[in-house]
Amino acid sequence: xTQTGSPQDDTTFPDFLDDYFAECDEHLTGVxxxxxxxxxxxxxxxxxxxxxxxxxxxxxSLKGISGMVELRQAEDLAHRLEDFLRVLRxxxxxxxxxxxxxxxxxxxxxxxxxxxxxxxxTFPKVRDxxxxxxxxxxxxxxxxxxxxxxxxVEETAPPSTTPLWICTFSPSADxxxxxxxxxxxxxxxxxxxxxxNAVPRVSADGSIAFDFQLSAHLDEATIAAxxxxxxxxxxxxEETRPSIxxxxxxxxxxxxxxxxxxxxxxxxxxxxxxxxxxxxxxxxVIGRARLADTLSRVExxxxxxxxxxxxxxxxxxxxxxxxxxxxxxxxxLVPVGEIFRRMPFVVRDLARETGKRVRLExxxxxxxxxxxxxxxxxDPILHLVRNAVSHGxxxxxxxxxxxxxxxxxxxxxxxxxxxxxxxxISDDGRGIDPEAVIERAxxxxxxxxxxxxxxxxxxxxxxxPGFSTRDESDRASxxxxxxxxxxxxxxxxxxxxxxxTEKGTGTRFVLELPVTLAITDxxxxxxxxxxxxxxxxxxxxxxxxxxxxxxxxxENEIMTYRGAALPIMRLSRLFGLPETTRSRLHLFVVGTxxxxxxxxxxxxxxxxxxxxRAIADPLVRVAGISGATDLGDGHVVLILDPAxxxxxxxxxxxRMIGGARGALA
Amino acid sequence: xxxxxxxxxSPTIRKMVRASLRPLDSFDFVEAANGLAAIEQLALGPVALxxxxxxxxxxxxxxxxxxxxxxxxxxxVPVVVLTTRGDDSSREAAMTAGATQYLTKPxxxxxxxxxxxxxxxxxxx
Numbered sequence: 104x105t106q107t108g109s110p111q112d113d114t115t116f117p118d119f120l121d122d123y124f125a126e127c128d129e130h131l132t133g134v135x136x137x138x139x140x141x142x143x144x145x146x147x148x149x150x151x152x153x154x155x156x157x158x159x160x161x162x163x164s165l166k167g168i169s170g171m172v173e174l175r176q177a178e179d180l181a182h183r184l185e186d187f188l189r190v191l192r193x194x195x196x197x198x199x200x201x202x203x204x205x206x207x208x209x210x211x212x213x214x215x216x217x218x219x220x221x222x223x224x225t226f227p228k229v230r231d232x233x234x235x236x237x238x239x240x241x242x243x244x245x246x247x248x249x250x251x252x253x254x255x256v257e258e259t260a261p262p263s264t265t266p267l268w269i270c271t272f273s274p275s276a277d278x279x280x281x282x283x284x285x286x287x288x289x290x291x292x293x294x295x296x297x298x299x300n301a302v303p304r305v306s307a308d309g310s311i312a313f314d315f316q317l318s319a320h321l322d323e324a325t326i327a328a329x330x331x332x333x334x335x336x337x338x339x340x341e342e343t344r345p346s347i348x349x350x351x352x353x354x355x356x357x358x359x360x361x362x363x364x365x366x367x368x369x370x371x372x373x374x375x376x377x378x379x380x381x382x383x384x385x386x387x388v389i390g391r392a393r394l395a396d397t398l399s400r401v402e403x404x405x406x407x408x409x410x411x412x413x414x415x416x417x418x419x420x421x422x423x424x425x426x427x428x429x430x431x432x433x434x435x436l437v438p439v440g441e442i443f444r445r446m447p448f449v450v451r452d453l454a455r456e457t458g459k460r461v462r463l464e465x466x467x468x469x470x471x472x473x474x475x476x477x478x479x480x481x482d483p484i485l486h487l488v489r490n491a492v493s494h495g496x497x498x499x500x501x502x503x504x505x506x507x508x509x510x511x512x513x514x515x516x517x518x519x520x521x522x523x524x525x526x527x528i529s530d531d532g533r534g535i536d537p538e539a540v541i542e543r544a545x546x547x548x549x550x551x552x553x554x555x556x557x558x559x560x561x562x563x564x565x566x567x568p569g570f571s572t573r574d575e576s577d578r579a580s581x582x583x584x585x586x587x588x589x590x591x592x593x594x595x596x597x598x599x600x601x602x603x604t605e606k607g608t609g610t611r612f613v614l615e616l617p618v619t620l621a622i623t624d625x626x627x628x629x630x631x632x633x634x635x636x637x638x639x640x641x642x643x644x645x646x647x648x649x650x651x652x653x654x655x656x657x658e659n660e661i662m663t664y665r666g667a668a669l670p671i672m673r674l675s676r677l678f679g680l681p682e683t684t685r686s687r688l689h690l691f692v693v694g695t696x697x698x699x700x701x702x703x704x705x706x707x708x709x710x711x712x713x714x715x716r717a718i719a720d721p722l723v724r725v726a727g728i729s730g731a732t733d734l735g736d737g738h739v740v741l742i743l744d745p746a747x748x749x750x751x752x753x754x755x756x757x758r759m760i761g762g763a764r765g766a767l768a
Numbered sequence: 769x770x771x772x773x774x775x776x777x778s779p780t781i782r783k784m785v786r787a788s789l790r791p792l793d794s795f796d797f798v799e800a801a802n803g804l805a806a807i808e809q810l811a812l813g814p815v816a817l818x819x820x821x822x823x824x825x826x827x828x829x830x831x832x833x834x835x836x837x838x839x840x841x842x843x844x845v846p847v848v849v850l851t852t853r854g855d856d857s858s859r860e861a862a863m864t865a866g867a868t869q870y871l872t873k874p875x876x877x878x879x880x881x882x883x884x885x886x887x888x889x890x891x892x893x
Contacts, residue, residue: 116784116787116877118787119780119783119784119787122779122780122783123780125780126778126779126780160823160825163823163852164777164778164823166852167778167781167823167852167873167874168778168780168781170852170853170873170874171780171781171784171873171874171875173874178874273811274808274811274812275811275812276812276813279812284805284808285804285805285807285808286801286802286804286805289804301804301826301827303804303807303827303835305838305839309840309841310811311807311808311810311811311839313804313807313808371779
């Protein structure tokens with residue numbers, strides 16, 4: 104969304120920038136993964152050749168495509184990184200700590216350059232890093248003591264007892280029509296074992312065939328199934344076993360990773376197309392609701408037998424519609440590991456900078472979350488992880504003095520519970536000192552709530568704009584301002600942020616987000632003549648109360664709830680609607696701890712799947728209202744965002760009313 | 769329709785090549801992301817022109833060229849090698865293996881197009 108210093112689009116291929124960025128993401132993800140695995144080989148005599156080859160190819164591709172979009176800095180960096188890897192590959196050399204640092208730094212710089220091209224801003228100075236890498240290439244630094252058996256870089260195949268097969272595939276138009284191609288065949292073989300070698304050849308009849316040498320345990324059924332699909336399987340004669348072909352006089356880029364998973368099983372889809380599909384389904388959901396509405400109105404005029412038949416059909420459609428929307432929703436989900444994968448980098452760099460020792464533990468990386476949310480959550484998580492390293496974890500000396508292990512631990516985990524994704528960042532550092540926070544808040548002139556400082560109060564102070572517990576230098580690095588950014592990002596996505604901390608023991612931030620945003624289950628409630636929708640995920644409990652049990656305390660109403668005072672917000676008052684005369688009200692209990700509150704409505708009228716339409720008009724957009732929806736009867740109702748309402752109520756109850764009324768008008 | 773085969777492991781580059789050759793509208797474009805898939809395309813039908821990257825996973829472009837030239841039905845297919853700027857040895861290896869033209873990335877769309885047009889003209893009767 105940031106559009107500072109808009110990137111210039113005067114390249115030869117301006118229309119391909121999105122493709123470029125998407126492909127860069129893939130390469131950089133690969134690079135990060137490989138670098139982390141390479142880090143284990145520092146100082147060791149054996150570097151995994153396949154890892155080097157793959158890294159080399161990523162940088163080579165990055166160089167190629169960056170050149171095409173005329174991003175010279177990226178092209179240059181990728182080129183130098185590629186050069187360095189070439190030195191590493193050729194010499195059979197040992198990678199030094201200096202060498203791996205250069206690879207990490209170069210990659211990070213490359214990433215920054217690409218990110219600036221994408222989102223605008225000032226390009227970082229690449230010269231220092233680039234010349235550092237160039238120097239390593241020139242002096243052969245970053246590598247040390249070539250092995251005695253240089254030249255023999257190829258890994259020798261481990262003696263294995265796995266049977267070796269020759270799988271021959273002859274492509275044909277018929278097979279292609281059935282979706283069977285050399286890429287799918289390779290994917291299938293890779294799934295069954297390890298492809299040792301793959302070569303094309305010309306058969307006796309002049310046609311083309313592919314021979315795959317496969318090391319695998321195959322059963323009769325598999326072999327038969329493969330034959331059906333044009334893959335002929337025979338046992339390889341014994342002497343073919345060590346038959347890795349002698350490398351021909353090829354140039355630089357040749358790689359031997361025949362076992363790579365075929366990518367042809369995947370399609371890359373533009374997110375906008377999925378959004379479009381989701382919108383279509385949204386329209387269907389609304390259409391369905393309209394149908395239900397009409398049906399209930401005509402019920403009395405249709406013979407009951409026929410009405411029931413129609414009703415049954417409608418119910419079946421309902422179910423299918425739900426399956427369809429869940430299916431589309433699932434397509435949008437990507438593993439949260441996408442965010443996590445960057446974090447070891449960040450932690451590693453920061454730990455090095457600050458001289459701390461930090462171990463990062465990742466859990467639940469396969470947890471899936473909407474692609475849109477992934478993109479939005481990247482920065483907040485980054486902020487929290489950085490905070491954990493620079494503010495949470497103590498220095499080695501401090502930790503030893505406190506009787507802790509010298510190495511601090513940060514745990515980043517993800518889990519799903521129903522429609523909610525829970526991201527959890529915890530550290531075993533020094534914890535947040537409430538007194539220091541209050542002291543600081545007072546200094547910068549923030550209002551300090553009276554009474555005990557519980558974690559919710561602490562969090563709201565930390566998240567207040569302008570709050571920073573560290574000096575200017577830290578703020579310059581973008582860390583001190585982080586928490587308010589984190590909170591607003593989470594709230595924008597209808598999520599909640601919570602904090603647990605104990606001085607000396609550690610800190611834990613929990614982010615709860617809806618798995619997807621477009622369609623959600625909601626409770627439908629009435630306040631005065633108006634109808635509102637409240638997302639079900641945000642509601643902890645629904646209770647019915649008698650009006651007389653509500654106590655008036657100054658301006659506010661509260662009630663006793665589970666032994667504590669629960670502030671009540673009447674929707675009718677918030678929106679300036681006529682007060683109900685009912686003696687009993689329904690309450691949605693939202694939030695936890697001291698941020699819990701009750702939203703009072705006249706009554707709850709139902710539970711529905713609602714399509715969330717964002718309110719685009721900035722004049723109508725109000726914090727606390729996440730969107731609008733059409734319930735099918737032609738009425739547009741507002742969808743409340745309880746988490747934001749609760750926070751606003753706590754912070755500045757007076758300011759809410761005007762805006763909220765505006766939204767209804 | 770006669771076919772033009774674009775071989776490159778980068779989807780972005782394949783798209784760019786396709787866009788550059790768009791004026792050749794009497795041809796069908798087919799793509800392959802690796803060497804084996806390129807050879808498969810040759811098995812599936814004649815190819816009028818091939819745009820070939822060198823640096824690809826699992827089968828190098830030079831090996832694709834060698835195979836191509838050893839096979840009677842594809843021996844005469846004109847091949848434009850389109851590879852990321854590198855040292856001269858790759859040019860030599862590619863030309864020895866039978867490349868008809870050698871261009872480097874980043875490429876200028878017009879240069880690729882005219883190279884393609886020339887080659888198509890010289891082989892067609």
